[in-house]
Amino acid sequence: MEENARASNEAEGEPDETAAAGALELDRFLPYRLAVLAHEVSRALSSIYRDRFGLSVPEWRVIANLGRHQPMSSNRIAELGSMDKAKVSRAVARLVEAGLITRETDARDNRLIVLKLSARGRRIHNKIAPLALAWEAELLDALTPDERESFDRLVAKLQTRAEALRERG
Amino acid sequence: MEENARASNEAEGEPDETAAAGALELDRFLPYRLAVLAHEVSRALSSIYRDRFGLSVPEWRVIANLGRHQPMSSNRIAELGSMDKAKVSRAVARLVEAGLITRETDARDNRLIVLKLSARGRRIHNKIAPLALAWEAELLDALTPDERESFDRLVAKLQTRAEALRERG
DNA sequence: CGTCCCTCGTTTTAAATGCAACAATTCGGA
DNA sequence: TCCGAATTGTTGCATTTAAAACGAGGGACG
Numbered sequence: 001m002e003e004n005a006r007a008s009n010e011a012e013g014e015p016d017e018t019a020a021a022g023a024l025e026l027d028r029f030l031p032y033r034l035a036v037l038a039h040e041v042s043r044a045l046s047s048i049y050r051d052r053f054g055l056s057v058p059e060w061r062v063i064a065n066l067g068r069h070q071p072m073s074s075n076r077i078a079e080l081g082s083m084d085k086a087k088v089s090r091a092v093a094r095l096v097e098a099g100l101i102t103r104e105t106d107a108r109d110n111r112l113i114v115l116k117l118s119a120r121g122r123r124i125h126n127k128i129a130p131l132a133l134a135w136e137a138e139l140l141d142a143l144t145p146d147e148r149e150s151f152d153r154l155v156a157k158l159q160t161r162a163e164a165l166r167e168r169g
Numbered sequence: 170m171e172e173n174a175r176a177s178n179e180a181e182g183e184p185d186e187t188a189a190a191g192a193l194e195l196d197r198f199l200p201y202r203l204a205v206l207a208h209e210v211s212r213a214l215s216s217i218y219r220d221r222f223g224l225s226v227p228e229w230r231v232i233a234n235l236g237r238h239q240p241m242s243s244n245r246i247a248e249l250g251s252m253d254k255a256k257v258s259r260a261v262a263r264l265v266e267a268g269l270i271t272r273e274t275d276a277r278d279n280r281l282i283v284l285k286l287s288a289r290g291r292r293i294h295n296k297i298a299p300l301a302l303a304w305e306a307e308l309l310d311a312l313t314p315d316e317r318e319s320f321d322r323l324v325a326k327l328q329t330r331a332e333a334l335r336e337r338g
Numbered sequence: 339c340g341t342c343c344c345t346c347g348t349t350t351t352a353a354a355t356g357c358a359a360c361a362a363t364t365c366g367g368a
Numbered sequence: 369t370c371c372g373a374a375t376t377g378t379t380g381c382a383t384t385t386a387a388a389a390c391g392a393g394g395g396a397c398g
Contacts, residue, residue, distance in 0.1 A: 023237075023298070024233060024237070024298035024301060024302055025237060026236075026237050027237075028321070029233075029301070029305060030305055030308065030321075031211060031214045031305060032230070032250070033325075033328070034203070034206065034210055034211075034324070035250075036249075036250055036328070037207070037324055037327060037328050037331060038200075038203040038206070038207035038208075039207075039251050040328070040331045040332065041203055041204070041331055042200060042203075042204050043251075043335075044334055045200045058384095061201070064193065064195050064198075064201070065195060067195075068192075068193070068194060068195050068196075073346080073347095074346075075347075080195075080205075081201070081204075082205050082209050082212075084386060084387085085347065085348090086348075086349080086386075086387085087385070087386085088347090089347055089348055090384085090385095093348090109346090110346095110394080111346040111347075111392070111393050111394070112345095112346070112347090113346080113347070129193035132193060132200075133193055133198075135334075136199055136200060138330075139199065139200075139327065139330055139331060142326045143323060143326060143327070147323055147326075150319060150323065151199075151323045152197070152199075154312060154316055154319065154320045154323075155199075155202055157311045157312060157316075158308065158311055158312070158320075159202070159205070159206050160311065161307075161308055161310065161311035162206060162209045162210055162213065163209065165213055165307060166209060166213055225353095225354085227354090242376080243376080243377065244376060247377095253356060253357085254378090255355080255356070255357080255377085255379080256355070256356085257377090258377060258379090259354085259355095259378090261377095278363080278364070278375095278376085279362075279363060279376095280364070280375065280376040281375095281377090
């Protein structure tokens with residue numbers, strides 16, 4: 001049923017049979033599992049603020065960032081969330097349009113754009129935040145407190161490493 | 170510099186001031202961090218098979234799945250990777266076009282489509298797999314063996330929980 | 339000053355995405 | 369047996385995305 005796995009050991013240089021030894025088992029391949037998990041988590045969580053407040057993922061991320069640190073530039077939000085600056089730019093445009101944030105240029109550096117939550121934006125943020133935290137709590141119910149702390153730490157380590165790898169190319 | 174954080178405690182029922190207590194700190198909000206990490210990891214890894222083999226993420230995922238379990242239906246690949254079936258369908262179409270996989274209907278159930286790697290597909294898989302594993306190894310260098318095992322286990326737990334939450338609504 | 343280079347954010351464009359509609363097929367129960 | 373429900377994969381469509389080009393500033397250095 002799997003006998004054709006070696007049917008392709010042909011001349012092509014490079015790795016080949018080698019792959020059979022240290023085989024790629026998708027079930028244990030971290031990038032894959034990370035992507036699947038993150039996708040499902042994001043999907044479930046985003047339905048909360050999409051259904052009730054009509055916000056997209058990038059829009060909510062802008063609000064969530066401003067909810068924590070204010071004011072903040074588009075560029076900084078993009079960096080923090082590893083989002084394309086174009087994506088942030090559009091999310092910001094829609095949020096300004098919807099009256100949830102304010103956008104003005106920095107007095108000292110006219111390239112910079114100073115973003116803040118409007119009163120209405122703050123209100124919506126304060127409604128969504130507890131829902132988001134409650135959902136997270138349900139997810140984290142799968143782990144013990146020790147495990148949560150451990151997971152947190154490991155994610156941070158991997159994040160740091162991933163950034164280092166990116167800079168190195 | 171942050172004094173306007175409470176400038177919006179108005180009448181709107183529901184959570185509000187409450188949010189200030191159990192505040193949403195994005196830096197510690199798991200769904201957000203997971204998304205950021207997964208995005209960076211995926212981005213870095215995908216550049217490997219995109220640059221050298223012209224494969225998109227969904228395309229590589231189809232190949233990676235078939236590299237492990239063969240044959241496999243489109244639907245199963247979609248389920249395993251929490252991908253939209255349309256996304257898989259299109260990736261499959263391109264891979265068939267490129268001659269990397271074969272597609273035939275199941276004899277017993279004509280709705281099912283039986284996917285297999287072609288010789289060429291297997292060859293490409295066997296070239297990419299070691300590169301992917303090497304990249305993963307570099308990432309995991311940030312963790313000790315114990316930590317890796319721990320992380321693996323915790324991801325699995327969260328994955329299970331996330332699925333349970335999805336089914337529940 | 340003036341020139342060159344860098345940064346921030348927007349816009350443009352082609353490709354990818356999610357969702358819903360759809361056809362084909364199978365399955366279960368009256 | 370027959371009809372309605374469920375499943376599998378494809379397609380159409382509107383939206384979103386990534387990547388690159390772009391415009392407007394800013395800063396360094398002659």
